[in-house]
Amino acid sequence: MLLTRDYGVELDGLKTQLAELQEIVKEIVKNSSSKETRIKEDCDQSGKLLADINTGQGELGGIFFSGQYLGEKSRYRWEPHERDVKQLLDLDSDKVAKILSALGHKQRIDIIRAVLQQPLTGTELVDRLNMGTTGQLYHHIKALLGADLLTQEERGGNYSFPGHRALPFLLLLAAVSELLDTSDYMELSEARNNAGDYLGTSPEEYDPHLLLRSVLENTILEHQAGYCSDVSVVFHSDGSVTVADNGRGIPVQSFSNSEKPRVQAVLTEISRFSASFNAPNSQKGITIPIVNTLSQRLTVEVRREGKVFRQEYKHGIPQTPLLTVGLTNETGTSLTFFPDKEIFHSGFDQSLFANEIADISETFPNLKIHLLTD
Template sequence: MPRDFGAELDILKKQLGDLEQLVSQIANDSSPRVSRTRTFDKNTVLVETVNDELDLGGVFYSGQYSGEKWRFRWEPQERLVSQLLDLDGEKVAKILAALGHKQRLDILRSVLKEPLSGSEIVERLNMGTTGQLYHHIKALLGADLLVQEERGGMYSLPSHRVLPLLLLLAATSDLLDTSDYIELAETRNNASAYLGNTQDAYDPHYLLWAVLENSILEHRAGFCSEAGIFLQGDGSVTVSDNGRGIPVQVLPNTEKSRVQAVLTELSHYSTSDSFVAPGGEKGINIAVVNALSQKLSIEVRREGKVFRQDYRHGIPQTGLLTVGITKETGTSVTFLPDPEIFKSAFDKNVIAKHVPEISAIYPDLTIHL
């Protein structure tokens, strides 16, 4: 069969044209040049770039959801970061405020799982009265966030709202820890509720007694026989004990360790687990100590390992790190009271006077100073 040189030449010309276009793209490439990368956490890698015309990039998403009545599947989609940052701030705030009401959000999450009648929603969410439900239902219907099959029929989520709501919940799941930090910030702004209203400076020793209270609780439970108080050169103090060590396992459905929950969730302890300062309205637990400290480090000796985590103003600066191995158990907390709140330092004489009082109540607990 004779060769068709004309066709071959056309193909060659096309390939040459494609090659020229590719070379031109490479020569004029304005994509960011990577100078270095840094792993922030297991899901996030920070890439430092050098680029005069910076492309902000995009967010890609897709997924599927199988509800009681419908099954949804979304093909990959993209939103440019520049578009997201240019959204109408007033409208975004209005949407978030509307969904920020717990009962409204609970209604949407409930009907997302399966269509429900008004009475079923009231019963499932323990709302008490249908009148209370009607107020929220009316607002959600008016915003096209809820639909009703017919008058008196089932409520469900509009199909075109399912993915946005799931994406919002997915994004919020990565921000859940901020709710704890907001409470810690409120603690700092309302220190008098914990430290008492006083004409004098707040007493930092109240924080020390609160941390020591954890060692005492371990002793009362039969797991701690010794505790130590060590004043450091930078004004901080360390409280160490030979108890069991705060549990380090990850909490269910989160990436947060139990240690971090203890140090950041104000409600983790009951009132009986807190030290109450004279004149204080609320008890001081170790999360309050963390909030009122400029910096805090915790070391846990447990399960044959040594774990460590650092905090600043109550916010974790690291994950829970494994830093060694050990045959011992116990917990050590080192913290520096925030000088913006506490104007005085720890006084060894004050501590030396208080320790015998504790020893008199718990004679089998040895406290070293």
């Protein structure tokens, strides 16, 4: 039996299917373009979201996330998840605190970070983390094993991190990285609340000249290192004061694995630097971060690398990023600060401070100190 095919009809059918497919693709592209346009309209030029997108969530909105973790020996994928913000805020506080406290130990975090990079034996962990003995290690490993935050291949074998826990833990670290600076600000806030530990007298007698003396002490250290020969102390009519030197200028580059410029660390990290000045009868020394947090406002200006950099603070907290505001052939640092009136009930007295300047000049005759009023 001879079969014949009507290729014309078949071709017409294929054309129809192709036309339908083209319409579907056009519709998909149209919807995608429309969504992208809406998102762009909700963003400013920096790409930051300006307006909430209607997601059908409650008035507090929702969190949407997905991703995958690909390790050397494991792979785990999170399909798209959705969490209502109100539901997250209503989580049991006791349980949340227990989870965070279980992880909130330096050595446990170090253990997890180590085995995330590669499976390790107990001996290798002790050596890598410089623990000295295995007793301390196994105390934390026992807790991590019981919490399903660590696995062991076999008795005496390698420890590794469970694949299904990897992505949540890494996301937690990502969130923490966005909050790292808050630990510095909490320390600064504690310093404000305990100003007497640094100022050494009763609140009625707190002396703002102690802050000025501390800033000047840092300039003297720069002079002793051979990099500063000239400093100006300018008393302003609004009650603030500026100390400007011709030293090297505080470094502005960011630390490795951080976006924080070094000058911001100098001004906000209490524990990073030792104090160069102690007030009489004080328990702790006054560092630049202490000057910063006890000031209602502070502005730092750094001149180095052919540029002028500036950043502003309020009670120790940055109000601006480190900005490049000009070009210069000079080097040095200028600090302008206004002591907080809630802490200091008296202002600067230029004539009183002149006596201290005279003593400094006698001790360091090669350091020129100019006492000025604007």
